Amino acid sequence: MLEFAAPLLALADILALADNLALADNAPWVLAGCVVSCALYARGWRAIRARGRASRERFCGWRCVAFFAAWLVMLVALASPLDREAERALAAHMVQHLLLTMIVPPLFWLASPAMPCLFGLPRALRLEVVGPIIAAPAVRTLLRIATNPIVGWIAMALVTLGWHVPAIYQLALREPAWHRVEHASMLAAGLLFWLPVVEPFPYRRRWPRLAMVPYLVAADFSNTIVAAYLAFSGAIAYRWYADIGAARGIDALQDQHLAAGIMWVPGSIIYLLPAMAITATRFLAKGSFGVRAPQQPRELSLPVLQRAPARETPRDLLRIPVIGALLRQPRVRLGLRLAMLALAALIAIDGIVGPQDAPMNLAGTLPWTHWRGFAVVAILAVANAACMACPLIAPRSVLRRWITPTRTWPAALRSKWIAGALIVAWLVAYEAFDLWSSPWATAFILIGFVVAATAVDLLFEGASFCRFVCPIGQYQMLLSTVAPREVRALDADVCARCETHDCLKGRPSTVANTPTLPGCGLGLFVPKKDGNLDCTFCLDCVSACPHENIGIVAVVPGASLARAAWSSGIGTLANRFDIGVLATIFTTGAIANAAGMSAPIVQILDEIATARAISPALLQGSFVVVAMLGGALLLASAAVAVQDAPFIQRFNRIALASIPLGASVWLVHFGFHFITGWPTGEAAIRRVLHDLALSSDAPDRILSCCVVPPNWLVPAEFLALSLGLAAALGVLWWSIDAMLRRRDGARTSSSKTTSTTTPARVTIAWIAPAIALIALWSMMAWVVLQPMEMRGTSGFGS
Amino acid sequence: MNAQRGQRIVRRADRVFMHARALAFMLACMLALEAVMSAASLADGGIVVWTGERMGARAAVIIAPAAPSVGEVEFAWIGAWKAGALVHAQHLDGLAIEGVLAPAPIGSEVRCSLALTKVGHWDITIDPDGNGDAQAARFPLEVSDPPARWTTLWPAMFAWIALVAIGLTAAWRKTTRRDS
Numbered sequence: 001m002l003e004f005a006a007p008l009l010a011l012a013d014i015l016a017l018a019d020n021l022a023l024a025d026n027a028p029w030v031l032a033g034c035v036v037s038c039a040l041y042a043r044g045w046r047a048i049r050a051r052g053r054a055s056r057e058r059f060c061g062w063r064c065v066a067f068f069a070a071w072l073v074m075l076v077a078l079a080s081p082l083d084r085e086a087e088r089a090l091a092a093h094m095v096q097h098l099l100l101t102m103i104v105p106p107l108f109w110l111a112s113p114a115m116p117c118l119f120g121l122p123r124a125l126r127l128e129v130v131g132p133i134i135a136a137p138a139v140r141t142l143l144r145i146a147t148n149p150i151v152g153w154i155a156m157a158l159v160t161l162g163w164h165v166p167a168i169y170q171l172a173l174r175e176p177a178w179h180r181v182e183h184a185s186m187l188a189a190g191l192l193f194w195l196p197v198v199e200p201f202p203y204r205r206r207w208p209r210l211a212m213v214p215y216l217v218a219a220d221f222s223n224t225i226v227a228a229y230l231a232f233s234g235a236i237a238y239r240w241y242a243d244i245g246a247a248r249g250i251d252a253l254q255d256q257h258l259a260a261g262i263m264w265v266p267g268s269i270i271y272l273l274p275a276m277a278i279t280a281t282r283f284l285a286k287g288s289f290g291v292r293a294p295q296q297p298r299e300l301s302l303p304v305l306q307r308a309p310a311r312e313t314p315r316d317l318l319r320i321p322v323i324g325a326l327l328r329q330p331r332v333r334l335g336l337r338l339a340m341l342a343l344a345a346l347i348a349i350d351g352i353v354g355p356q357d358a359p360m361n362l363a364g365t366l367p368w369t370h371w372r373g374f375a376v377v378a379i380l381a382v383a384n385a386a387c388m389a390c391p392l393i394a395p396r397s398v399l400r401r402w403i404t405p406t407r408t409w410p411a412a413l414r415s416k417w418i419a420g421a422l423i424v425a426w427l428v429a430y431e432a433f434d435l436w437s438s439p440w441a442t443a444f445i446l447i448g449f450v451v452a453a454t455a456v457d458l459l460f461e462g463a464s465f466c467r468f469v470c471p472i473g474q475y476q477m478l479l480s481t482v483a484p485r486e487v488r489a490l491d492a493d494v495c496a497r498c499e500t501h502d503c504l505k506g507r508p509s510t511v512a513n514t515p516t517l518p519g520c521g522l523g524l525f526v527p528k529k530d531g532n533l534d535c536t537f538c539l540d541c542v543s544a545c546p547h548e549n550i551g552i553v554a555v556v557p558g559a560s561l562a563r564a565a566w567s568s569g570i571g572t573l574a575n576r577f578d579i580g581v582l583a584t585i586f587t588t589g590a591i592a593n594a595a596g597m598s599a600p601i602v603q604i605l606d607e608i609a610t611a612r613a614i615s616p617a618l619l620q621g622s623f624v625v626v627a628m629l630g631g632a633l634l635l636a637s638a639a640v641a642v643q644d645a646p647f648i649q650r651f652n653r654i655a656l657a658s659i660p661l662g663a664s665v666w667l668v669h670f671g672f673h674f675i676t677g678w679p680t681g682e683a684a685i686r687r688v689l690h691d692l693a694l695s696s697d698a699p700d701r702i703l704s705c706c707v708v709p710p711n712w713l714v715p716a717e718f719l720a721l722s723l724g725l726a727a728a729l730g731v732l733w734w735s736i737d738a739m740l741r742r743r744d745g746a747r748t749s750s751s752k753t754t755s756t757t758t759p760a761r762v763t764i765a766w767i768a769p770a771i772a773l774i775a776l777w778s779m780m781a782w783v784v785l786q787p788m789e790m791r792g793t794s795g796f797g798s
Numbered sequence: 799m800n801a802q803r804g805q806r807i808v809r810r811a812d813r814v815f816m817h818a819r820a821l822a823f824m825l826a827c828m829l830a831l832e833a834v835m836s837a838a839s840l841a842d843g844g845i846v847v848w849t850g851e852r853m854g855a856r857a858a859v860i861i862a863p864a865a866p867s868v869g870e871v872e873f874a875w876i877g878a879w880k881a882g883a884l885v886h887a888q889h890l891d892g893l894a895i896e897g898v899l900a901p902a903p904i905g906s907e908v909r910c911s912l913a914l915t916k917v918g919h920w921d922i923t924i925d926p927d928g929n930g931d932a933q934a935a936r937f938p939l940e941v942s943d944p945p946a947r948w949t950t951l952w953p954a955m956f957a958w959i960a961l962v963a964i965g966l967t968a969a970w971r972k973t974t975r976r977d978s
Contacts (some may be wrong), residue, residue: 087844242862718957
């Protein structure tokens with residue numbers, strides 16, 4: 001078991017080391033940009049090369065190398081000791097500027113990054129967001145102006161001359177924000193300047209190629225002016241270096257002369273080499289005299305932005321070697337659930353017989369800190385992996401070999417009301433009774449869930465517990481509506497020809513002495529299903545399909561929420577009031593749950609409880625209910641403001657649109673616990689091993705509730721919230737568009753009038769509910785800025 | 799048939815080799831990045847607040863941020879120093895904070911961050927040899943109220959405005975094209 005904890009310890013050490021090294025403020029962000037950008041390029045580059053020989057020739061290997069090299073040089077310039085040295089020596093600063101303006105941009109353009117980076121984007125993002133924006137006349141005009149060589153030349157001259165004016169230069173040294181502006185402007189000017197020189201595909205040539213010679217030589221003049229000023233000036237240009245240079249034993253004037261030399265000699269060479277190369281290519285190439293330059297494309301055209309037919313077979317997660325093959329096996333999936341059940345049993349036993357200090361008990365740490373954080377990340381990054389590995393349904397999967405349920409779930413209870421009520425009860429109990437701080441309570445909740453799930457599913461057919469009762473399952477399924485993958489039919493035509501519908505009904509196994517392959521226990525018919533709602537990713541449908549036509553494929557996260565259309569097993573989502581209420585509970589509950597751990601709320605509740613002699617448990621529980629009701633009222637009032645559809649439909653659409661925001665709040669909340677509370681798992685595991693006499697080491701971090709939040713955590717939380725709110729507002733816009741079009745469709749078919757749904761109308765109808773969602777976001781933003789109070793665990797403030 | 803199969807196997811092996819090569823290249827790049835990153839240093843900016851001669855050599859003190867406010871303030875000593883070098887900060891009302899200067903990942907600099915918790919006038923003393931007042935450098939420091947926390951977080955906090963603007967533009971364009 002200690003080996004199991006070793007990676008956690010190693011991770012802790014790495015994080016602590018990173019914190020101690022105190023990386024440059026911008027370093028993690030530069031690195032993140034580098035990783036995302038390189039991954040996009042590599043993905044797109046590979047995809048383009050797969051399109052044929054011409055593409056392979058155009059995007060040959062050295063272009064990829066150039067892209068990586070550009071990023072490497074950028075990291076050396078911005079996130080290496082050079083960045084630090086640049087503040088102490090002018091020569092180092094000059095090298096940094098040289099890299100940003102003269103090395104990174106040409107390398108970047110040599111990689112012809114437009115097509116690969118666009119191709120690397122998810123298809124939906126490329127075609128639905130980037131495509132329409134780039135095609136907009138205003139954007140095209142802007143691009144046309146920005147890519148004019150004159151603009152690039154002026155920009156380069158301005159940054160070269162402007163940033164070397166002593167007052168401006170010293171301002172950048174003094175204020176990090178201005179320093180970043182300086183570097184960004186240098187990089188931007190460099191990119192604009194080098195674009196017509198390198199002419200990356202699909203750049204359209206504006207000037208004759210030979211015009212680039214005076215263009216480059218003239219640019220060298222501004223470079224020479226600054227270099228000459230620094231070289232021949234008898235005085236120190238920048239006072240900052242005079243003070244520091246003296247203390248470091250460096251002659252500041254010599255440093256200035258060295259900087260001038262770097263700027264003058266290598267700088268001029270970088271300008272003049274391409275000028276010479278262009279001249280040589282033009283005049284020395286065989287037969288080039290009098291021959292016109294090759295025809296350039298008249299329009300800036302990016303074929304990747306044009307709508308191409310969808311791929312015949314979508315990329316399926318279940319076709320990934322090894323993992324896909326394993327996941328397709330029912331026994332492997334059952335094994336996964338049984339392993340999780342064994343872990344749950346271990347946690348429950350420790351919860352009952354172990355010490356009742358939550359941070360020292362498996363039941364006080366693993367389910368609350370680690371599992372919740374892991375589950376939310378896994379669901380939002382891939383799909384509903386949490387339900388797939390659910391230990392609660394493991395006993396039923398085994399026992400159903402001998403016990404076949406015959407009853408069907410009562411028609412009156414076939415809704416989400418029970419699950420919704422249980423989620424509210426769960427949130428209230430969590431706050432009122434501090435469930436996370438009681439290993440004993442946690443153990444009995446776990447046992448209760450397993451018993452309830454087994455009893456319900458042995459009495460009633462299908463997966464009635466998951467579909468109608470399980471509050472955890474409903475929470476996870478709502479989260480997975482914004483997941484990037486969905487269980488879907490790979491080829492609609494195969495499903496159209498299928499007459500057996502085994503994915504729904506199940507079928508006998510073709511292997512002797514093996515149990516029947518069940519169909520979807522939640523009543524979802526795969527070809528008619530839209531979105532992840534009610535899908536537990538049990539993958540029974542995958543095993544049951546005789547055509548191997550079901551997979552886990554990429555979808556646009558949240559698109560099914562915007563459509564709110566008819567789906568198998570659910571009906572029309574926009575008309576399901578119970579699901580609308582469930583979505584409201586999901587979002588408002590997330591905010592209430594997070595607010596309950598913020599110090600000001602805890603303090604106010606404690607003060608009220610003391611002053612009015614009210615039970616703190618009652619007060620905390622009431623706070624959750626009141627906060628959720630407040631949020632629900634906000635969404636309902638926004639629904640009143642929108643017209644053109646029945647109230648229930650309007651409310652449901654707004655509530656469904658709030659799910660991405662709710663998901664980001666859960667991510668922020670559980671992610672915070674996961675990151676700051678991960679050592680508790682190690683302490684609890686050490687304690688268990690020590691108690692079992694498997695290790696002589698007693699836990700050395702007793703009651704280690706939390707590590708200090710790293711500096712990047714709060715900005716990352718706000719970024720997650722920003723993404724959540726932006727996604728929610730986007731879903732809302734498309735949902736209102738769908739609602740108005742549906743109404744228009746009904747009107748036009750009856751009265752032969754034309755549709756009145758315009759983007760402007762949609763946007764006007766969007767404003768009121770958008771304000772409601774922004775109000776919910778602002779509440780969560782306030783919570784994130786507050787110090788956190790971890791009641792029930794060891795002391796941790798802010 | 800066998801020849802075809804052989805060719806297919808060679809093609810597959812080629813593809814695997816190409817992917818392995820690309821992966822190795824990416825890994826090498828990432829390792830290089832890691833090496834570069836691990837040597838990177840603290841936040842930049844600041845202002846020279848003191849220069850003079852101590853321990854027989856020129857010395858300077860840089861503090862960051864340039865306009866200190868309540869919270870962490872970094873003191874960097876550039877010049878000669880000995881182990882045990884200290885920075886001592888005393889507020890007008892008597893509150894005193896002390897820290898040990900430690901080598902910084904640049905040149906021979908030493909630095910220390912102190913959490914200055916009060917607004918107002920502080921007297922700072924940097925003792926580069928840790929032997930008391932003889933070699934100490936003294937200078938005053940005015941510490942202002944801390945800036946509102948959102949002022950440092952606004953790019954992440956309001957990133958949604960840019961995202962919504964982009965999304966709205968795209969949606970508008972898409973629906974306009976669809977309707978026309």
